Amino acid sequence: MAVPSLTPTTPTSVDGARRLSQELSDVTDSIEAEKVLRKIDWRIIPLLQFLYMLTFLDRVNIGNARLWNLESDLQMTGYDYNIIVLVFYVPYILLELPSNYFFNRVEPRKFIGVIIMGWGLSVTFAGFSTSFVGLLVARIFIGIFEAGMFPGCIYLISGWYRRHELLTRMAFFFVANDIAGTISGLLGAGLGSLDGVRGYSGWRWIFFIEGTATCLAATLAWLFVPPFPDRSTFLTPSEKQWLLKRLKADNKGMSHEKMTVKSVVDALKDWKILTSGVLYLAVCTTAYSISVFQPTILRTFGWGELKSNLLSAPPRLASGIVSVLLGIWSDKIQRRGVFCLGGFFLSILGLLLIAFLKGSLRYIGVYFAAIGIYIVQPLCIAWCANQVTSSNKRGTITAFAGTLGQLGGIISALVFPLKDGPQYLPGIMTCIAFQIAGIIAAINMWAICAYENRQREAGKRDYLRELPREERDKLGEKHPDFRYTL
Structure with missing residues (x-):
């Protein structure tokens, strides 16, 4: 049996409309539908994944730089390093929610291209710092420009897929964190070994080379980051209409409108959006602790700088593989809560092993902590985005969750001072406490949404x-046909 054609047709007459209608029917063929989805996947996910990997790499390279004379060269003492880590998050938190307001109004490729160039230059010039204050200013500018990247990418991805296709894509997107965590240690070891070349310390080479690579990547963003589906140009007219139709069918009352201050304020009153912030805060407190302080913790095992850098990579590689596999499974069975709780509990187990085991056996705990928390990271964002229908709320969720998540970065920067080594009990227990709060938030989400689904099944x-039809169209997730994801 021949595979239906997807030749683009523009309906300029009744016959044209009929031809387009026939093409839409053809696209619903499972083989052709799968081809269109793969086309969208390859156009969106790898590029955004690569660009976000640079975001994370440039954010956490401070942890590797620390191992290559950073503090001694800049005469940093006491909490100076912790302040350098912390200050990045201040502008990030302040600008993350406003950034999606502008992302909603500017072409994604232009917005993302400009901010990537901005933080790439900031990282590069950080390598020329001659004092603690100079590095502090550079980190502030990195935070300013990076603030729009995470919420913008998640907002864009969530606009292209149905609710139970979303986690798989987000899991692949978040693998960028694991790739960055994996190669960060390798890059730290390789670039840091340039220590002394041309009179520059190893930490300077880390900033020089990684920052320059990011600036070059800004060109890719400007040229190739796609718009939202309704303005896409890489799909044929029939493919575009099929995509928009299936997205609307998946979300009763789905709407695509410009974000306004009022719509954002109204969205922030929704308990689901507030819950998304708590969940992501719980995740990021541990995730950033692992990313930034893992080389420091590994060094307490008695390993040298090079070995600590290199062995920070395998746990992140393992967590990336597991998070993608569970993302595919979660989308297939259309369940989120059980995986979210499982990830939190596994991560807590890993943190307890790090806290109370001795010697290199603690390395096992690093694996469990990393795998568990990086399971939950894409999952909680996808789960919360599944519970709303309007583009305004999706944009608010990604930005608000990201904003609270960065508070976790500030917390992690404060609770792992060197004086608490080698066990770092205060920092580890802080991470566990936040994960317990995340477990409570996840149970709350699961229970309330399950109750509401039962009410709708019973006709309540x-x-x-x-x-009236106009009011029904504005119900969003309150529509009686809408079902929450559990």
Whole structure:
């Protein structure tokens, strides 16, 4: 049996409209639908994954730089390093929510291209710092420019896929963190070994080379980052209409509108959005602790700088593989809560092993802590995005969750001072406490959404069908046909 054609047709007449209708029917063929989805996947995910990898790499390279004379060259003492780590998050937190407001109004390729160039230059010039204050200023500018990257990418991805296709894509996207965590240690070891070349310390070479690579990547963003589906140019007219139709069918009352201050304020009153912030805060407190302080913790095992850098890579590689596999499984069975809770509990187990085991056996705990928390990171964002229908709320969720998540970065920067080594009990227990808060938030999300689904199955929300059509179209996730993801 021949595979239906997807030749683009523009309906300029009744016959044209009929031809387009036939093409839309053809696209619903499972083989052709799969081809269109793969086309979208390859156009969006690898590029955004690569660009976000640079974000994370440039954010956490401070941990590797520390091992190559950073503190001694800049005469840093006491909490100076912790302050350098912390200050990045201040502008990041302040600008993350406003950034999606502008992302909603500017072409994604232009927005992302400009901010990548901005932080790439900031990282490069950080390598020329001659004092603690100079490095501090550079880190502030990195935070300013990076603030729009995470919420913008998640907002864009969530606009292209149905609710139970989303986690798989987000898991692949978040693998960028694991790739960055894996190669960060390798890059730290390789670039740091240039210590003394042309009179520059190893930490300077880390900033020089990684910052320059990021500037070059800004060109890719400007040229190739796609727009939202309704303005896409790489899909044929029939493919685009099929995509928009299936997205609307997946979200009753789905709407695509410009974000306004009022819409953001209204969205922040929604308990689901507030819960997304708590969940991501719980995740990021541990995730950033692992990313930034893992080389320092590994050094307490009695390993040298090079070995600590190199052995920070395998746990991140393992966590990336597991998070993608569980993302695919979660989308297949359309469940989120059980995986979210499982990830939190596994990470807590790993942190306890790091806290109470001795010697290199603690390395086992690093694996468990990393795998567990990086399971939850894409999952909690996808889960919360699944519970809303409007583009305004999705944009607010990604930005608000990211904003609170960066508070976790500030917390991690403060609770791992060198004086607490080698066990770092205060920092580890802080991470565990936040993960317990995340478990409570996940149970709350699961229980309330399950209750509401039962009410709709029993017809308790059918009275909303009697509303005028204009009001029904504005119900969003309150529509009686909408079901929350559990």
